[in-house]
Structure formats: structure tokens, C-alpha cells
Amino acid sequence: MEATTLSFENLHNHGQLFANMFRARHRTFIQHNKWDLPQANGMEFDQYDTPASRWVAVHEGGEVKAGVRLTPTTHRCGIYSYMIRDAQLGLLETIPKDLLSFEAPVDPYIWESSRVFVSDDVPADERLRVQMQLIREMVISARNLGATSLLGIIPEHSPRLARRVGLDCVPVGPVMDTGGMRSVCVSISMATRLH
Known part of the structure; x- marks a missing residue:
């Protein structure tokens, strides 16, 4: 199993991996979660998938x-800017405006983490290892990009998993319903060491 950080600059080096990631997002968010999102050719995407973003993929074969x-x-x-800020500004209908307890930052040292998923095809006994590899590569990539913290929307109970692996992950908004799931906006410090 490998973890790769993709960008518009390096995607040509990784064959179908970039397209396969968008296909996996389609299966997760559109087919499984039943979210009404943009799609084409079996791939899910949105207005935040731009050359400014990076995509971390855990993959095998x-x-x-x-x-x-990461944006x-x-x-x-x-x-548009980034999902959390745009939701707070009222540009997105599906995410509540009051998701953050402070004004969404515009800061070169803060990046957004979004479209986080683990495929339903991953067996239960392998999920923790996949999650750990995803978290590890996300932190390495964010640090390499100069981020000191990440903002993201994650399932309500995920901060416990993050703390278990050594991430400083703190809720920074109320628990909300996002597409039938209870989620919370979090701030993740890139300063801590992973276990």
C-alpha cells in the first residue's frame, strides 16, 4: 500500500491514479452517501478541485x-475560495453558515482539508491502517506546503481517532448535519508528532 500526494504538476507521473481518486470519491460521496454533487464520467469533482489544491491518495494496485x-x-x-469559508459566507446551500465559531481565516499557513474518505471496499480489519497512512501523508504534505494548521469538516467522533494517533485536533464549531451525517469543523495543528 502506498500514499501519494498529487498535484496538477505531477499527476502525469502517476498514470490513472488521479482519475481513480475522483472515481473513488464518486463511489463514496455520490453512490454511497447519496450526495448531490457534480459528476462526469463516473468521477466526482467540485469548484475546489483546482491547480491550487493537492490530493492525497492511499492506493494499492x-x-x-x-x-x-488540501486547499x-x-x-x-x-x-469561490475554500469550502468552509464559502459556507460561512452563504455561498453553499448544503453546509450551514454557522459551522465555525470564528471568522474563516485567509492565511498562507492555514490550509483546508476536505473530501476526506476511506472507501467502503476497505475491510474492517484494514481500515485503521488505511486511515493512519492517510493521516500521516496528509500531515507530511501539509507541512511541506508550509501549513501550520488545517481546517476541516469531519464526522463528529473523528477527533478521538485523531488524538489517538497523536494529532492535535480540536472542534472549532457546533456539531451539524451535513448530508445526513453528524459532522464538526475542526482545527488540526501540524506541530505535533504522530505516533
Whole structure:
């Protein structure tokens, strides 16, 4: 099993991995979660999948087992910046405006973590190992990008898993219903060491 951080600059070096990640997102978010998201050719994408973002994929034999997107909070594309800020500004109908307990930052040292998933095809006895590899590669990538912290929306009970592996993950907003799931906005410090 490998973990790869993809960008528009290096995706040509990784064959179908980039497309396979979007296919895995389609299976997770559209087919399994039944979310109404943009899609084409069996791939899920949105307005935040731009050259400014990076995508971490945990994969084996071309099959994507887990992934996450990292987007700088300083990025803008048309009227959009990043998902959490745009939700707070009322640009997104499916995420509540009051998701954060402070004004969404625009800071070169803070990146957003979004579209986090572990494929339903991953067996229960392998899920923790896949999650750990995803978290580890996400932290390495974020640090390499200069991030000192990440903002993200994760399932309500995920901060406990993060703390178990040594991440400083703190809820920074109320628990909310996002697409039929109870989620919370968190801040993740990149300063701590992983176990």
C-alpha cells in the first residue's frame, strides 16, 4: 500500500491514479452517501478541485482506498475560495453558515482539508491502517506546503481517532448535519508528532 500526494504538476507521473481518486470519491460521496454533487464520467469533482489544491491518495494496485484534498485558504477562483469559508459566507446551500465559531481565516499557513474518505471496499480489519497512512501523508504534505494548521469538516467522533494517533485536533464549531451525517469543523495543528 502506498500514499501519494498529487498535484496538477505531477499527476502525469502517476498514470490513472488521479482519475481513480475522483472515481473513488464518486463511489463514496455520490453512490454511497447519496450526495448531490457534480459528476462526469463516473468521477466526482467540485469548484475546489483546482491547480491550487493537492490530493492525497492511499492506493494499492491502482485502487484508491482513501483520499483527502488540501486547499490553501488564500486561494480564490471566481467567487469561490475554500469550502468552509464559502459556507460561512452563504455561498453553499448544503453546509450551514454557522459551522465555525470564528471568522474563516485567509492565511498562507492555514490550509483546508476536505473530501476526506476511506472507501467502503476497505475491510474492517484494514481500515485503521488505511486511515493512519492517510493521516500521516496528509500531515507530511501539509507541512511541506508550509501549513501550520488545517481546517476541516469531519464526522463528529473523528477527533478521538485523531488524538489517538497523536494529532492535535480540536472542534472549532457546533456539531451539524451535513448530508445526513453528524459532522464538526475542526482545527488540526501540524506541530505535533504522530505516533
